[in-house]
Amino acid sequence: PNPKAGGVTLAGTLTVPEGSGAYPVFILINGSGAQDRDETIMGHKSFAVLADYLARRKIASLRVDDRGIGKSTGNFATATTDDFAEDVRAGVAFLRERPEVDAKRIGLIGHSEGGIIAPMVAASDPDVAFVVLLAGTGVPGDAVMQEQQKAIIGAMGLGADVVAANRKVSEAGMTAIKNARDGADARKKIDAVIAEQTASLPQVAREKATKQLQAAFYPWCSAWFIRFASLDPREYLSQVGCPVLALNGSLDTQVIASQNLPAIEAALKGGGNRFVSVRELPKLNHLFQTARTGSPTEYAAITQTIAPEVLQTIGDWIVTQAKP
Known part of the structure; x- marks a missing residue:
């Protein structure tokens, strides 16, 4: 339940690696639009693939149906980015009580709009230990x-x-x-x-x-x-002090790498964050698929869900940052 949104109960999947131990854990935060926990877009289940990969790297994850979508209650149509941020905060509170994960190693992975929400949550919760921005925005x-x-x-x-x-x-x-x-x-x-x-x-x-x-x-x-039109992510990025990895595809036509990555880096470092890694990945679109033009019309036709180098980049960074 989200105590700050009366009557909203969120449903999701907590994926934990095989074996025993308190693992680092990341909440996977959906992009814009009505999204289920797998962030299903044109037949691609990006977050299901990412969760499976993370588990193989001994990293737990929580992915959640948007409010009003799938098995989550609430009204999606009236919700704003601020409401979705509150839902993620409820997820952080949920994870703090789970014995399978390490409450001191809770991170956020946000895609697209999720890349705005992650800094909003991290800026207000110093216990968020890591942030990964996938095609996040750095300008209004x-x-x-x-x-x-x-x-x-x-x-x-x-x-x-x-x-x-x-x-x-x-x-x-x-x-x-x-x-x-x-x-x-x-x-x-x-x-x-x-x-x-x-x-x-x-x-x-x-x-x-x-x-x-x-x-x-x-x-x-x-x-x-x-x-969304007036929301400036720099306001929140400048308050994030934990390690941040920001990735964008060079063929992303929805969140332009050259517009947003420099702004993200400048806001983080301008706020005093010394743990910032920013990378533009060649030939990848907004979904981090290997693409030809980057047009959204290609998404469904591409058989790849996420390029392997993206998964490895995320996994390697987390393993390095989240050592016990």
């Missing part, structure tokens, strides 16, 4: 989204004129979202942006463009997105 959400859209459109091979037009609309939409009081206000502001951007079009084209833009931007009107 609105900046992440702008670069993401540019990269994805570029990976699709569309022209510079399409990129420029999309950027103009999305920048206006993002400004509207950041200034919104709530979802209803956000939708009104988005409608105003769309009306302005389509005003010069003939009626038939304007109606078609309006529907397309509403489909693209209405999802931005959720409580989660409104919070």
